[in-house]
Amino acid sequence: xxxxxxxxxxxxxxxxxxxxxxxxxxxxxxxxxxxxxxxxxxxxxxxxxxxxxxxxxxxxxxxxxxxxxxxxxxxxxxxxxxxxxxxxxxxxxxxxxxxxxxxxxxxxxxxxxxxxxxxxxxxxxxxxxxxxxxxxxxxxxxxxxxxxxxxxxxxxxxxxxxxxxxxxxxxxxxxxxxxxxxxxxxxxxxxxxxxxxxxxxxxxxxxxxxxxxxxxxxxxxxxxxxxxxxxxxxxxxxxxxxxxxxxxxxxxxxxxxxxxxxxxxxxxxxxxxxxxxxxxxxxxxxxxxxxxxxxxxxxxxxxxxxxxxxxxxxxxxxxxxxxxxxxx
Numbered sequence: 669x670x671x672x673x674x675x676x677x678x679x680x681x682x683x684x685x686x687x688x689x690x691x692x693x694x695x696x697x698x699x700x701x702x703x704x705x706x707x708x709x710x711x712x713x714x715x716x717x718x719x720x721x722x723x724x725x726x727x728x729x730x731x732x733x734x735x736x737x738x739x740x741x742x743x744x745x746x747x748x749x750x751x752x753x754x755x756x757x758x759x760x761x762x763x764x765x766x767x768x769x770x771x772x773x774x775x776x777x778x779x780x781x782x783x784x785x786x787x788x789x790x791x792x793x794x795x796x797x798x799x800x801x802x803x804x805x806x807x808x809x810x811x812x813x814x815x816x817x818x819x820x821x822x823x824x825x826x827x828x829x830x831x832x833x834x835x836x837x838x839x840x841x842x843x844x845x846x847x848x849x850x851x852x853x854x855x856x857x858x859x860x861x862x863x864x865x866x867x868x869x870x871x872x873x874x875x876x877x878x879x880x881x882x883x884x885x886x887x888x889x890x891x892x893x894x895x896x897x898x899x900x901x902x903x904x905x906x907x908x909x910x911x912x913x914x915x916x917x918x919x920x921x922x923x924x925x926x927x928x929x930x931x932x933x934x935x936x937x938x939x940x941x942x943x944x945x946x947x948x949x950x951x952x953x954x955x956x957x958x959x960x961x962x963x964x965x966x967x968x969x970x971x972x973x974x975x976x977x978x979x980x981x982x983x984x985x986x987x988x989x990x991x992x993x994x995x996x
Contacts, residue, residue, distance in 0.1 A: 691799045712838040785809040799834035830919045832856040847900050848881045858916045868898040871915030917963050925957045933957050941966050948992045955996040
């Protein structure tokens with residue numbers, strides 16, 4: 669890929685003009701080598717510094733002004749370089765020229781709000797303007813702008829969703845849950861925040877996530893394999909380890925148990941199917957379970973527990989079950 673093509677893609681990336689195919693090209697180029705990654709990151713940093721130190725420019729013709737920028741860049745490239753200059757100094761020089769041009773020629777982004785709601789029985793998938801992928805569970809809704817600002821990417825969620833956020837260190841991704849704010853740079857995770865429930869959850873699949881209650885009263889930093897249990901009423905939260913990522917079962921389609929204590933497994937079943945399971949005795953207290961269960965049928969799951977532990981499963985009503993007896 670030519671240098672002009674690369675600078676064009678970075679230019680459009682920082683001003684929110686990339687198409688899906690262009691975003692893929694830039695991502696492939698950035699990940700092709702450490703040099704490419706460092707150059708892209710350096711340009712982004714200088715871009716941030718430059719736009720914070722000068723008044724807002726007038727709107728200009730993007731194509732016309734970028735053509736001018738290209739001609740200036742070509743003229744600059746004809747000047748001799750001192751070969752002993754290191755990679756980062758060259759990158760910084762290019763970044764300063766590029767960042768200044770980007771700042772002056774960038775159009776004012778729009779932020780028309782949109783809202784999408786997933787209705788029964790299917791989940792809803794969508795890709796946001798920055799390349800972030802979102803899967804909404806049934807009955808959930810997401811409010812988002814047509815185009816993100818250059819400072820941050822902000823959306824609002826009600827319900828449950830899976831996010832695979834496009835990496836952009838200079839443009840944090842924020843999710844407003846009403847009860848608090850989730851902030852990420854580039855990661856994948858699920859959020860469960862149903863209006864009718866007293867608790868909310870965040871399960872992190874990869875990367876890092878930060879959750880903070882309003883006004884920054886308390887915050888938690890999460891990493892892969894963490895699940896945050898949030899008490900909405902008391903503005904408290906607790907981090908538990910969820911290496912099997914069962915907090916994402918609605919998205920993955922399975923509950924995975926690997927030497928998991930029975931009480932933890934029953935909790936995950938209760939959470940997913942919105943039921944209550946009562947142990948009538950302590951026969952299974954010391955038992956663990958190792959199996960993978962598809963989440964398409966509660967009856968099949970309960971039958972599996974019966975077969976694994978020789979326990980009696982009693983159905984009290986549609987929302988309440990009991991387990992009696994059994995052995996490890």
